[in-house]
Amino acid sequence: MFGESFRLFRVLGFEVRANVSWLFLALLITWSLAAALFPFAFPGLAPSTYWLMGLVGMLGLFFSLLFHELSHSLVARAYGLPVGGITLFLFGGMAELQAEPKRPGEEFWMAIAGPIASVILAGVFYLAAVVMMALGVPQHIAGVAGYLGFINLLLAVFNMVPGFPMDGGRVFRAALWRWSGDMRRATLWASRLGQGFGLLLVALGIYSFLSGNFIGGMWWFLIGLFIRGAAIASYQHLVTQLALKGQTVRRFMTTDPVTVPSDTTLQDFVDRYLYHHAFDIFPVVRDGRLLGYTSLRQVQTVPRDTWARTRVGDTCRKFGEAHTVDADADANEALEQMQRSESSRLVVTEGDRVVGMLVLKDLLRFLQIRAELEQG
Template sequence: MIGQSIRVGRIRGIEVGVHYSWFIIFFLITLSLTTRFASEHPHWSLAEHYAVGIATSLLFFVSILLHELAHSLVALAKQIPVRSITLFVFGGVAQIAREPDRPLTEFQIAIAGPAASALLWVGFGAAAALAGHRFEHVAALAGWLSSINLVLALFNLLPGFPLDGGRVFRAALWHFTGNLAKATRIAARAGQVVGYAFIVFGIWTGFTVNWFGGLWFAFIGWFLLNAAQESVLQVSVRSALTGLTAEDVMSSECATVAGDRSLGDLIEREVLRTGGRCFLVSSNGRIEGLVTLHQVKTVPREQWSRTPIHAVMTPLDRLRVVGPETAITEVLQMMERDDINQVPVTRSGRLLGLITREHLLRVIAAHLEFGDRPPVRAPR
């Protein structure tokens, strides 16, 4: 999601971004708060209504950021990398690089977010009480933020994955069953139930109370439903690939082209005839790097005939490589994290094969089609 976001900075090495959809909800919340404050405090000026509304809306999203940051800091303390935090239309999400290694760690990471929101509920509530009538603007701002942080904490504690409460539920199931995949499936099914419940409640609210509120509840339910379904798919993929290594999946028949050939020749004689999208580049029998169709497209078409392949290739020493014994789940995580489509497999500096995203997706599809079963290793 961070790729579709505006980067706003880094906190403890974690990249923080604002998704484009955030501006929609920021505008709607600001408008709603301005209307609310105008109704509750008609003696304020128009400028005061908008100023307090905008400030409250901004602090609301700061609260969400602190909620996600709490998850992230606990994950970092447990030596689990965190890729990014992104604010978007439905709140925020912290992208943690890998699953926790034990149920207690999962519980600690999950509960940190609601705990942070609960602390903000108490903190803003105390600020509102202290402000009183002397600082009416602060009291109004802090009062609303206190209430919304309580709602945020309680909502996230619903026992449906991937909500925080669903992760706590998964941690408990994992502890009692000893099986993360099974725990994830059950917790995700609970998440789907919660999603459907929100959709039904949203439809009912839309027809009987308020169409906009109902629509919003239905959208939240739709989001939870899709997130839960995606979680089931992800755990199925991880389960299907468990036990496979880079050596099992790599292709040892990689097309090789000479680096002094032109890009035009590569397209004409290789790409259009074989459909290949990436090629190893050699010179005097030695592998020098890798060239992809994406790299070729960065060069204007009229320059293809006079641009050699080695001018656009990625040198071998700059490629992300893995050893043959590397778990394929780690290779998949690396592809997703670094947004790469090809990973060479090497041993002692010698190229053994290549793993492409396209081939890996076919392997995943085959394992999902025939069920989760231990991989059968062919003799080499």
């Protein structure tokens, strides 16, 4: 949603990534602490001291967000739910669950684990501040620990707002799910509450902006838009999962894919394939077995005067696992694979043989028809 993310490290078996937007947040937090909050709370210190306090405060927030998301991830793993990793971004962090919980109890404990962890961490930081003050540690050093205690308490309270997909919204969904027995309906109402909360923050942001609080108003506005968008996207993601549940790739694949025999010359490939099919890539086969793929880009790497005697099989490239899928693979997993690889087409195989092509627009067409039938 916010562009590229880069890998930081692995902890307890989970890959931790930071979105590029987190860099902006880290700089903003460090600056606001060093230039405003700490000079106001502890006047008379050297500028370098304030910047060091700001840096420690930012790193403490990084640790706090990671601790919060790790708690979600550990509980999810205990229930057998796959977690793709943890990503920190502009508005906080996210444990990337790759499957929905199967029971309301799983949803409840997975959701509540984050706020509980933040409350515990708030107590630890507050206790550390009290101990440091008792030991005669300078007040401004203990003040950084006190600040982190407050931030963790605020993080727990804010996340318990009952708006999906925030932690409180997931707790609310778990309660509705247990009461109604219908996960989809529970998600719909939790999502609507999340959208409403997002709009409330947007309105608060506009009011703050018009009242002269430009920076605060901008943040409330952006956070509100993010929460509303996330609530809508979370519900749509669930609807998609339910619609494709139990379906395999074989159900949606095109069974007569356009493939290029490996002994085809590049000149024939250009004349018979590139000019007639608006595809980015073409699977290359030999006796029905997948060798790799070719494309306009591969052709451009070969001198034009050799096209008539150069074979496609000599210039094709190997497919990565991200661009092929087994015919009996789960359709939901295939869709997520397309999203991760940013590809609209997957080559469908059985062993090393090409049996079809899975095209994103075919999946989307099925989902559209399914949604219209259910609405009718």
